[in-house]
Amino acid sequence: MTIANRNLILNADSYKASHYLQYPQGTTQFSSYIEARGGQFKHAVFFGLQMFIKEYLSKPITNDDIDEARAVFEAHGVPFHETGWRYIVDTCGGYLPIEIQAIPEGMVVPVQNAMVQVINTDPQCAWLTSYVETALLRAVWYPTTVATVSWNCRQIIQGYMMETCEAIEGIDFKLHDFGARGATTEEAAAIGGAAHLVNFQGTDTISAIMAARRYYGAEMAGFSIPAAEHSTITAWGRDNEAAAYANMLGQFAGPGKLVAVVSDSYDLWNAIDNIWGDALRGRVVATGGTLVVRPDSGEPVAIVIETIERLMKKFGCTVNNKGYRVLPDCIRVIQGDGISQQTIVAILEAMKQRKQSADNIAFGMGGALLQKVSRDTMQFAMKTSAAKVKGIWRDVYKDPVTDRGKRSKKGILAVVKNNRGEVRTIRELDLGQRVNLLQTVFKNGQLVREFNFDQVRANALVSAIATESTEEADAELHSPDLG
Structure with missing residues (x-):
């Protein structure tokens, strides 16, 4: 018996099915990002996205998947964007027309920095960027949180060993x-x-x-x-x-x-x-x-x-x-x-x-x-930060007066290191000659950038050393002003 759902269309929250009808007319692109907003740790060890890409995104959606999803959603009581999914099969070969950027796997970054950024590459599929949130966020928050727990234990043990x-x-x-x-x-x-x-x-x-x-x-x-x-x-x-x-x-x-x-x-x-x-x-x-x-x-x-x-x-x-x-x-x-x-x-x-x-x-x-971790352990979230509507990019953000900790970032983002080695998230428009640590890892069905396990481990080790030397910068980094 196979319990896991391999139909990517059904790997989502129910309310996602109706969202394609809710966006402004003329919307052709959305850009969203994933971050750990805070929680128990000051730093996050980014890990696990490559597993999800290889297991789920490197396989095409099929018409059989669409048929199954249509039957499920109709019985479930929510709309189904059959036209949109048929377009992906017919025009894109079943591969999701999205680009995913991410920081290097194993990298240790202060919380409240973007780790992943997603944008649709086909103007007919603006709805897809947010649709993959459920699966993509889960694919990132859990392994990153476990890696962070483990990494912090290593720092503690190493300190006592020294x-x-x-x-x-x-x-x-x-x-x-x-x-x-x-x-x-x-x-x-x-x-x-x-x-x-x-x-x-x-x-x-x-x-x-x-x-x-x-x-x-x-x-x-x-x-x-x-x-x-x-x-x-x-x-x-x-x-x-x-x-x-x-x-x-x-x-x-x-x-x-x-x-x-x-x-x-x-x-x-x-x-x-x-x-x-x-x-x-x-x-x-x-x-x-x-x-x-x-x-x-x-x-x-x-x-x-x-x-x-x-x-x-x-x-x-x-x-x-x-x-x-x-x-x-x-x-x-x-x-x-x-x-x-x-x-x-x-x-x-x-x-x-x-x-x-x-x-x-x-x-x-x-x-x-x-097991004793949850999405709230590090307050993970995926939020839309920019939308292209009638040919013009606009900032998209939330800023609830009842919880300013849930204020989200604005614009298409980049992650950089300043001349002191401190990591921070900025607008891509402000990148200049600096290197953007958010690099394309997936595009239109293809794994573009791959990490081996030795590289992941080396990134975590090097980042740990750098983190120790920039600890005093945390207060500034935890409140990036992207407005």
Whole structure:
């Protein structure tokens, strides 16, 4: 059974169907843009548009699609612009006559800047620019929001690693995606999971690595290790808990190898003190690899601190050149229960106060990574900013007195960097000799500009460095005057 709707005409809100009858006579073009208006974060990591273009816009609309849409809309109670859609099939080969411009995928920009701009290329299809809003906005807000959540977690973890670790080379594997089972659909897991992989390389979401492969040419964007779940431990019975752990070492441990074992099925403290730290301690040390102990219940901050302290008592520790304690290479901890950006901060701060290095811990993040986001997390919106009516371009905007935060931009837009490297949105008319970061990525059915996954990751990394140096400019950038 296929649930996903592949008929692009039906990939819209119902009220869009009647909008073609609502525009001024003589309207031949509309230009609209997508931005994050604010919300929880000061910056956005733009990602995901290429997936949507390849999956949905690179395939033509057919007469069968139109027939289906006509039947649906007539039964649904809304008008259907059959003439307009037949024109697209007959004149444009079924490909949408629109041009989409976007900033580079992976780029980190302050909120309240345009990330995408859409304009129709055929004067008979002015209605189409706004019609694609539902599908296009969803294709941008979700992966961009997940990538932004993940990116912010990376900045937090990196900050604590710089304070408490001798090196930060392991940061790519400090936040592991546990979110597949909590996502609403397999497609959501794929899109959101790929967004996380812009910033990290650890994932258990296979759909994510397939999305990165199919849409961005990444041979292998993410990695995992053998790991136990509660059923593989409890199947041995409580009296054989030590045997279950020993089996994990026998099956997967070895020089240079990692194996993760959930250890709270019965009594986490007994597992640490008496099984891992006593009965199996010699085997753990002798493997030449790393055992990753996973607590999976209790209050996260207290559990992590106590787990590390008990492991240090049994396995010892060293003090690095920054004065923080580090477990031996044979043993580490991963906390995957109750993890969010807020709990990551709380755990790492508590560890720092106890002189425990961030080297000791990795995190697994599930629902808070892929599911606990919405369009309102970053206040995403797509708005029309210009219309060509009877041959003359006019500004189109909203400016509600009841919520000035929803004031929209005017005119055809461009995104530039000034001489201090600060990103801002301006009118295209004011571009001059500056480079417009909004570049055409799709036009009339063709993917014009393509990014591979390495480029996306590099853009996020370079942008992160630039963002740190221009933080003080945020107040100005958050209120661009485009009037």
